[in-house]
Amino acid sequence: MSSIITKISKKIALFGGAILFFAAIITTYDVLCRFIFNSPTSWALELAQYSLLYAVFLGGAYAFWEDSYTRVEVIKNLLPKRLQRALYIVGDIITIVLFVMLAWHSGKLTILCFTKGWAEPTPLRVPMWIPLIIIPIGCIAIAVQNIVILFIKRKLKPERQPF
Secondary structure, three states, X not given: OXXXXXXXXXXXXXXXXXHHHHHHHHHHHHHHHHHOOOOOOOOHHHHHXXXXXXXXXXXXXXXXXXXXXXXXXXXXXXXXXXXXXXXXXXXXXXXXXXXXXXXXXXXXXXXXXXXXXXEOOOOOOOEOHHHHOHHHHHHHHHHHHHHHHHHHHOOOOOOOOOO
């Protein structure tokens, strides 16, 4: 099960990378239009912003699996290995709780935007739920991936219940 979740996270992250590449193309196109042709686009900035939002939340779960996020390890490195492991476990649990809470609240906001039919007050008039929906989806993916990290990488074993 954990390898399936990690494979899905990796494929989703690759899709996020493709979206990031799309944002780079859009931004380059807008810069060319603005400075060479003196005719800026009205949609490029908005699409690039949405693309960046999607890229971050699509790549988040895999970034946690690969430990490719920024963290300060000065204090951790001064601790004994057992305490470092305990600190990682506590950090994983806090991360899971935080992202579940963020998924819950952002999900409620996304549903509210969908039911009210709210749209961005921009030239594209994108319904607000479209850029927002990636936040609860990405947060759930990050929380699930951190559960896998907790039990696979940290080797936390649930207690066996006698039958």
